[in-house]
Amino acid sequence: MSKADPIEVIEFLSRFLTERRKTLINDVLQQRTRYLTVVLEDIFRAQNASAVLRTCECQGIQDVHIIENNHLYEVNPDVVKGAAKWLTLIKYPQCDIDNTPICFSDLRSNGYQIVGADPKGDLSMEKLAIDKPIALVFGTEFHGLSDSAKNGVDHLVAIPMYGFTESYNLSVSAAICLESITSRLRQSSIDWALSKNEINELKLEWYKGQVRDADNLILRHFDKT
Amino acid sequence: MSKADPIEVIEFLSRFLTERRKTLINDVLQQRTRYLTVVLEDIFRAQNASAVLRTCECQGIQDVHIIENNHLYEVNPDVVKGAAKWLTLIKYPQCDIDNTPICFSDLRSNGYQIVGADPKGDLSMEKLAIDKPIALVFGTEFHGLSDSAKNGVDHLVAIPMYGFTESYNLSVSAAICLESITSRLRQSSIDWALSKNEINELKLEWYKGQVRDADNLILRHFDKT
Numbered sequence: 001m002s003k004a005d006p007i008e009v010i011e012f013l014s015r016f017l018t019e020r021r022k023t024l025i026n027d028v029l030q031q032r033t034r035y036l037t038v039v040l041e042d043i044f045r046a047q048n049a050s051a052v053l054r055t056c057e058c059q060g061i062q063d064v065h066i067i068e069n070n071h072l073y074e075v076n077p078d079v080v081k082g083a084a085k086w087l088t089l090i091k092y093p094q095c096d097i098d099n100t101p102i103c104f105s106d107l108r109s110n111g112y113q114i115v116g117a118d119p120k121g122d123l124s125m126e127k128l129a130i131d132k133p134i135a136l137v138f139g140t141e142f143h144g145l146s147d148s149a150k151n152g153v154d155h156l157v158a159i160p161m162y163g164f165t166e167s168y169n170l171s172v173s174a175a176i177c178l179e180s181i182t183s184r185l186r187q188s189s190i191d192w193a194l195s196k197n198e199i200n201e202l203k204l205e206w207y208k209g210q211v212r213d214a215d216n217l218i219l220r221h222f223d224k225t
Numbered sequence: 226m227s228k229a230d231p232i233e234v235i236e237f238l239s240r241f242l243t244e245r246r247k248t249l250i251n252d253v254l255q256q257r258t259r260y261l262t263v264v265l266e267d268i269f270r271a272q273n274a275s276a277v278l279r280t281c282e283c284q285g286i287q288d289v290h291i292i293e294n295n296h297l298y299e300v301n302p303d304v305v306k307g308a309a310k311w312l313t314l315i316k317y318p319q320c321d322i323d324n325t326p327i328c329f330s331d332l333r334s335n336g337y338q339i340v341g342a343d344p345k346g347d348l349s350m351e352k353l354a355i356d357k358p359i360a361l362v363f364g365t366e367f368h369g370l371s372d373s374a375k376n377g378v379d380h381l382v383a384i385p386m387y388g389f390t391e392s393y394n395l396s397v398s399a400a401i402c403l404e405s406i407t408s409r410l411r412q413s414s415i416d417w418a419l420s421k422n423e424i425n426e427l428k429l430e431w432y433k434g435q436v437r438d439a440d441n442l443i444l445r446h447f448d449k450t
Contacts, residue, residue: 054393161283165307175397176400
């Protein structure tokens with residue numbers, strides 16, 4: 001792989017993209033955030049995992065952490081609608097140890113507060129403090145968060161419910177929580193946007209994904225010059 | 226069927242229910258609303274229809290109108306989690322004519338403004354006036370609202386999106402829209418609750434559903450007295 005400067009590579013690849021495409025990518029990048037990130041613990045219904053990824057992409061959330069303790073993570077291409085290719089998926093694959101504390105520890109060292117979504121949570125979404133980056137954790141469809149997750153979070157938030165049904169569908173619950181936080185963030189003065197470096201890294205990755213045979217083109221171009 | 230007074234029947238059936246059950250039913254009834262209602266036009270994925278019903282039940286929305294023009298409506302029992310039995314489903318079954326205008330006309334004669342959800346809608350959810358009862362219409366997974374629905378609504382609302390994906394998953398979109406309206410309603414001074422009569426009608430229906438062989442018990446009791 002060529003060691004060319006990323007900015008130059010972006011510049012080079014941009015020749016192969018339409019103005020409309022470049023504008024769209026730029027607009028999306030301005031709205032992207034890592035201030036809020038999502039953690040999916042052991043989701044096993046492809047339909048649900050896919051709908052959550054699609055919601056994240058729509059709302060500008062870049063990173064999704066996928067913990068596979070007992071279930072392999074799969075998506076339903078019909079539901080995810082290509083959203084996954086625009087996201088950064090950080091996987092904690094099935095192994096002998098409990099991945100949840102490992103994931104939480106990674107997140108904490110990156111400055112996140114860890115917030116679990118749970119119908120029995122004692123904090124309402126609106127009362128959750130957003131002055132620190134948030135990792136929002138969702139558990140499995142049947143059992144919710146694992147004990148290890150419940151013990152590891154800083155807060156447990158709940159969405160108010162007014163009927164007989166005791167929980168929302170997983171992808172619905174994620175959507176309501178994420179919409180609540182992102183809309184508060186967008187109205188706040190908090191600096192939730194990506195840094196210049198992060199924007200360039202993603203732009204390079206996305207440009208490469210948009211240009212056919214990009215790696216070879218880059219190699220040929222930059223080795224010549 | 227006995228012609229006994231509904232209040233007396235409720236009183237009679239209440240002997241067969243635990244205090245906890247009665248309190249729960251009462252609490253749910255106080256939170257129920259017909260001020261906001263949902264219309265599902267031709268939804269064909271059982272998973273989506275079911276998740277929407279579950280969301281409605283959780284949020285206290287009593288009535289759901291189901292238009293079957295090209296697709297029969299089905300639910301996925303695993304997703305709906307029993308929510309459907311607590312809802313009033315008003316069906317417009319498949320026939321030779323377009324059911325959408327018929328449904329809209331029924332709703333209008335009951336005082337509703339008709340609002341369609343559409344990614345290209347020109348009104349944001351927060352700007353939607355809630356001073357008049359709202360029927361919120363969702364279209365099929367692939368094509369969205371039919372032309373007949375788009376022409377028949379008073380407003381088209383959209384949820385802001387910040388990514389590449391051009392629409393939310395149907396059940397996600399419904400959840401975000403409904404949560405937005407119900408939380409505004411609950412914070413407002415608008416009289417969105419059911420009337421005393423409506424509460425008693427539903428209570429009677431729900432009590433009957435909770436007591437085994439209720440119709441026979443009622444018949445025997447009130448024919449004796």
